[in-house]
Amino acid sequence: MTAREKALLTFNAWEGFHARFLEDWAEKGLNPEEVLRAGNAFWEEIGLPEKCRALTSRYRDGCWAERESEKAVRLGVRLVFWGNDDYPEGLTDLCKPPAVLYARGNWPVPDRMDAVIGTRRCSPYGSRIAREVASRMAESRVAVLSGGALGIDGAAHAGALETGGLTVAVLGTGVDLVYPVEHEGLFSRIVEQGTLLSEFPLSTPSRAWRFPRRNRLIAALADRLVVVEAPVKSGAILTARIAMEIGREIWVVPGRIDEWGCKGSNTLLWDGAHPLVDLEDLVRVPGPFQGELFKEETAKESSSPVLEALRVFGDQTVDILASQVKMGAADILVELSRMEAFGLVRRSLSGRWSAVLR
Amino acid sequence: MDHLETGRLGESLAERYFRGKGWTILGRNVRVKFGELDLVALDEGELVIVEVRTRSIGQVLPAEESVGPRKLKVLVRSGRIYVEKCRWTGPWRIDLLGINLDPGGSPELVHLPDITAGRIDA
Amino acid sequence: MGPVLGVTLKGIEAIPIDVEVEITGGLFVIAVVGLPDAAVKEARERVRAALRVNGIHLRGRIALNLAPADLPKVGSLLDLPMAVGLAMETGAVRLAEPALFLGELAMDGRLRATKGAVPAALLARKMGVPLYLPPENAREVSLVRGVKAFAAPDLGALLGHLAGECSLPPVLDSSLDPDDPPADPDLCDIKGQAAAKRALEIAAAGHHNLLLVGSPGSGKTMLARALRGILPPLTDEERLETLLVRSTLGLRTRPDRTRPYRIVHHTASTIALCGGGSALKPGEISLAHRGVLFLDEFAEFHRDLLEALRQPLEDGTITVSRASGSVTYPARVLLVCACNPCPCGYWGDPVETCRCPAHVLEKYRNRLSGPILDRIDLHVSVPRLTPEELVCLEGQHGPSSEEIRRKVSVAREIQQERWKKEGFHSNAEIPEKLVRTGIKLSREVRPFMVQAARGMRLSGRGISRVLKVARTVADLRGSPEVGVEDVCEALAYRKGGVTGDSA
Numbered sequence: 001m002t003a004r005e006k007a008l009l010t011f012n013a014w015e016g017f018h019a020r021f022l023e024d025w026a027e028k029g030l031n032p033e034e035v036l037r038a039g040n041a042f043w044e045e046i047g048l049p050e051k052c053r054a055l056t057s058r059y060r061d062g063c064w065a066e067r068e069s070e071k072a073v074r075l076g077v078r079l080v081f082w083g084n085d086d087y088p089e090g091l092t093d094l095c096k097p098p099a100v101l102y103a104r105g106n107w108p109v110p111d112r113m114d115a116v117i118g119t120r121r122c123s124p125y126g127s128r129i130a131r132e133v134a135s136r137m138a139e140s141r142v143a144v145l146s147g148g149a150l151g152i153d154g155a156a157h158a159g160a161l162e163t164g165g166l167t168v169a170v171l172g173t174g175v176d177l178v179y180p181v182e183h184e185g186l187f188s189r190i191v192e193q194g195t196l197l198s199e200f201p202l203s204t205p206s207r208a209w210r211f212p213r214r215n216r217l218i219a220a221l222a223d224r225l226v227v228v229e230a231p232v233k234s235g236a237i238l239t240a241r242i243a244m245e246i247g248r249e250i251w252v253v254p255g256r257i258d259e260w261g262c263k264g265s266n267t268l269l270w271d272g273a274h275p276l277v278d279l280e281d282l283v284r285v286p287g288p289f290q291g292e293l294f295k296e297e298t299a300k301e302s303s304s305p306v307l308e309a310l311r312v313f314g315d316q317t318v319d320i321l322a323s324q325v326k327m328g329a330a331d332i333l334v335e336l337s338r339m340e341a342f343g344l345v346r347r348s349l350s351g352r353w354s355a356v357l358r
Numbered sequence: 359m360d361h362l363e364t365g366r367l368g369e370s371l372a373e374r375y376f377r378g379k380g381w382t383i384l385g386r387n388v389r390v391k392f393g394e395l396d397l398v399a400l401d402e403g404e405l406v407i408v409e410v411r412t413r414s415i416g417q418v419l420p421a422e423e424s425v426g427p428r429k430l431k432v433l434v435r436s437g438r439i440y441v442e443k444c445r446w447t448g449p450w451r452i453d454l455l456g457i458n459l460d461p462g463g464s465p466e467l468v469h470l471p472d473i474t475a476g477r478i479d480a
Numbered sequence: 481m482g483p484v485l486g487v488t489l490k491g492i493e494a495i496p497i498d499v500e501v502e503i504t505g506g507l508f509v510i511a512v513v514g515l516p517d518a519a520v521k522e523a524r525e526r527v528r529a530a531l532r533v534n535g536i537h538l539r540g541r542i543a544l545n546l547a548p549a550d551l552p553k554v555g556s557l558l559d560l561p562m563a564v565g566l567a568m569e570t571g572a573v574r575l576a577e578p579a580l581f582l583g584e585l586a587m588d589g590r591l592r593a594t595k596g597a598v599p600a601a602l603l604a605r606k607m608g609v610p611l612y613l614p615p616e617n618a619r620e621v622s623l624v625r626g627v628k629a630f631a632a633p634d635l636g637a638l639l640g641h642l643a644g645e646c647s648l649p650p651v652l653d654s655s656l657d658p659d660d661p662p663a664d665p666d667l668c669d670i671k672g673q674a675a676a677k678r679a680l681e682i683a684a685a686g687h688h689n690l691l692l693v694g695s696p697g698s699g700k701t702m703l704a705r706a707l708r709g710i711l712p713p714l715t716d717e718e719r720l721e722t723l724l725v726r727s728t729l730g731l732r733t734r735p736d737r738t739r740p741y742r743i744v745h746h747t748a749s750t751i752a753l754c755g756g757g758s759a760l761k762p763g764e765i766s767l768a769h770r771g772v773l774f775l776d777e778f779a780e781f782h783r784d785l786l787e788a789l790r791q792p793l794e795d796g797t798i799t800v801s802r803a804s805g806s807v808t809y810p811a812r813v814l815l816v817c818a819c820n821p822c823p824c825g826y827w828g829d830p831v832e833t834c835r836c837p838a839h840v841l842e843k844y845r846n847r848l849s850g851p852i853l854d855r856i857d858l859h860v861s862v863p864r865l866t867p868e869e870l871v872c873l874e875g876q877h878g879p880s881s882e883e884i885r886r887k888v889s890v891a892r893e894i895q896q897e898r899w900k901k902e903g904f905h906s907n908a909e910i911p912e913k914l915v916r917t918g919i920k921l922s923r924e925v926r927p928f929m930v931q932a933a934r935g936m937r938l939s940g941r942g943i944s945r946v947l948k949v950a951r952t953v954a955d956l957r958g959s960p961e962v963g964v965e966d967v968c969e970a971l972a973y974r975k976g977g978v979t980g981d982s983a
Contacts, residue, residue, distance in 0.1 A: 317865070330969060342931065476538070477509060
């Protein structure tokens with residue numbers, strides 16, 4: 001572990017810490033290890049509050065970071081730091097991204113993750129739908145992100161696991177704890193087939209205020225969020241609103257309008273969330289094309305007279321291309337489509353095509 | 359001529375007309391409970407009740423147009439009563455014979471068979 | 481059921497009506513149970529007059545019961561069976577076995593042409609009874625095989641035939657003439673537009689819906705009309721379906737295999753387009769069944785009208801309902817829509833500039849998107865050619881409509897053979913489930929689709945459409961397997977290729 005990482009780990013132990021502090025310090029030309037070394041007076045000067053200073057001081061002097069790091073290694077927990085290559089990009093959209101992440105299980109987490117969230121006290125319908133949505137996502141090779149809580153979260157994780165997909169749970173406790181206790185088996189399966197994530201130090205217990213904080217991570221890590229069932233004042237709605245603010249796509253499963261548990265999620269529809277009325281609408285890449293999903297075909301750029309013609313003559317219709325390169329219209333269209341798929345040409349004006357400038 | 363005389367003249371003409379057609383005359387001025395049937399005859403197995411209307415030419419309505427819906431209802435009802443009284447179980451109908459008298463020349467006879475037009479009225 | 485039968489129509493189906501007659505003594509009256517009063521009045525006069533002409537005088541208390549009584553009936557179709565029933569009861573004729581009678585009577589006893597002859601013929605065939613009908617309806621009935629039908633010019637001839645005194649000519653099966661679609665304009669008369677012409681070919685071959693977007697003067701309406709000349713011929717089964725719809729409306733039909741081609745103006749009412757009205761009649765969309773329905777100036781169509789097209793585009797039928805009941809008509813059409821790219825018409829034009837402000841353009845785009853366009857497989861941009869381009873193409877002629885039609889017909893036959901056991905006729909009709917499992921793809925297609933799906937932002941629905949079109953492209957070249965080049969060509973016509981949105 002580098003000095004920088006040690007410093008970050010130590011500062012992260014204070015729950016109010018986040019990456020913008022690091023950015024501020026960087027602007028002032030300070031790196032974290034310097035700040036850590038500097039001591040109480042300096043920390044007061046740069047505006048760190050009393051509680052932070054007290055805690056940091058104690059931990060620094062007590063070599064807490066080393067012990068934490070050893071514990072992590074023992075438990076098979078990986079530490080992820082702000083500024084490193086494997087820090088998840090989505091988190092940078094937050095106004096207060098975490099400085100450190102603890103990850104247990106597979107790493108790195110996939111770029112494309114869709115979240116499935118909702119209330120703890122869900123109806124059987126909600127639980128079933130959350131499972132099906134997650135299952136469908138897993139079928140189309142999208143990782144399912146949720147909060148590891150009872151109710152909708154648990155159903156979503158289970159749905160993904162059943163279908164053999166990846167699932168990531170962002171926790172409000174340290175990643176070495178199981179909360180709620182009912183999820184012991186679930187969490188160990190997630191460690192095998194996914195990841196447990198947290199910004200909180202190991203063995204941080206569950207407290208009410210920690211769950212809203214972890215919600216923001218779910219909002220930022222997700223590409224899209226599906227809210228299955230949530231009452232008006234619930235964590236899921238909070239997560240959805242944060243996600244909307246940072247520009248994530250929200251989908252909502254419409255619920256019965258006379259049920260308390262659905263009032264929050266239904267109201268999101270007013271605010272522009274997409275109603276999920278067909279599981280297929282969530283699927284971008286269809287089922288049958290699994291397996292070869294991430295293999296790329298190399299673009300046959302070299303010998304395309306059509307591309308040459310477009311480069312030389314500019315925007316053309318298929319007719320003119322046909323007279324220029326002496327190919328049939330159908331063959332030209334085939335060639336154009338193929339190149340369009342690889343981003344070599346694009347459609348310009350009505351009925352015309354042009355080469356993409358490199 | 360007063361209207362009673364015209365009426366009687368009309369009825370004679372009517373009887374002669376129908377005999378000429380081969381009908382069997384069963385009765386004239388047959389009284390039934392609510393009305394009077396001018397002429398009752400048999401036309402090839404069908405009982406015919408004829409309402410005879412006599413008018414002098416020059417009057418507002420020609421004879422054949424002088425049976426209004428109310429009169430028709432009365433005819434139907436009277437016809438029914440007569441048919442029941444005689445216990446006639448076969449088919450029957452109501453015809454209209456209009457006689458337009460022309461003082462100078464011969465009377466004009468207009469025969470309208472089945473004035474209920476095969477419809478149930480009343 | 482009694483020997484004398486008539487029919488009434490429910491949609492394109494004929495339902496048998498039992499005609500029961502009872503004559504007793506009493507005041508002469510003809511009472512009909514099972515028809516509304518206005519219809520009774522008219523029918524009574526006609527029937528009575530026609531019988532009288534043939535020497536049958538009605539007398540006594542006559543009760544006609546048309547059962548079932550509560551079914552709404554079309555009065556004029558029942559003239560003939562009522563007359564025959566009455567004739568039977570008066571002893572003028574006897575009927576050995578049950579028979580179906582159809583026809584309106586003129587006062588002099590002649591039989592008049594009616595609607596519903598073909599549905600009646602199918603019913604007669606199903607019930608195994610002979611059908612007696614007016615001679616003007618004989619032609620359409622002759623196209624239905626296996627029906628014992630006789631054409632009666634008037635009531636007298638029919639009664640004579642039933643009495644065994646003379647014979648009515650039977651209606652013989654006739655075969656269909658080959659189709660004779662008007663090739664006007666002929667494809668080779670249209671300059672350039674090779675991409676659009678190819679799209680027409682694919683649409684005609686696979687019965688795929690088509691959207692043509694182009695500026696005024698680009699030739700999109702001409703292209704839509706040219707489609708008429710390249711449609712494949714109707715099969716016997718399809719012919720019968722279209723015949724049923726036309727017969728229900730009492731329309732004559734040329735007995736050939738030409739596919740219907742109907743044009744709808746944007747001021748048409750929903751009833752005219754989809755059917756309905758108090759008589760629950762079929763609309764243009766059913767008249768276009770198995771053929772083309774052309775909506776020119778698509779953007780001018782009222783939203784409600786377009787909404788009504790959703791069901792037929794989805795499952796090929798349309799249901800019209802009123803308080804009195806509902807009827808389902810066939811409506812498997814090849815929808816062709818033509819529209820401008822924007823309100824002023826010149827968005828994307830090489831010469832003119834588009835004058836539409838951004839919000840107007842956005843609103844227009846939103847109007848164009850939606851459930852109808854989502855169900856159109858082929859989206860084509862029809863570019864307006866500049867004068868220079870036109871000069872460049874001078875002297876070049878593409879293939880003629882006749883040549884294309886031949887290719888299209890062969891491709892369609894392949895589809896008919898392939899999908900026969902599934903019960904449909906063309907690639908456009910492939911249901912969602914079969915798209916994934918029933919289309920044979922070559923090995924390279926899958927990885928290519930992944931790349932394309934990502935690069936072109938295709939949705940699950942978009943991919944299904946592309947695969948169906950690719951199947952038709954492969955059929956046009958006679959390949960049992962769909963290859964990457966077929967998929968590429970299909971991608972060229974995807975939704976979103978015109979406006980740049982996702983597919």
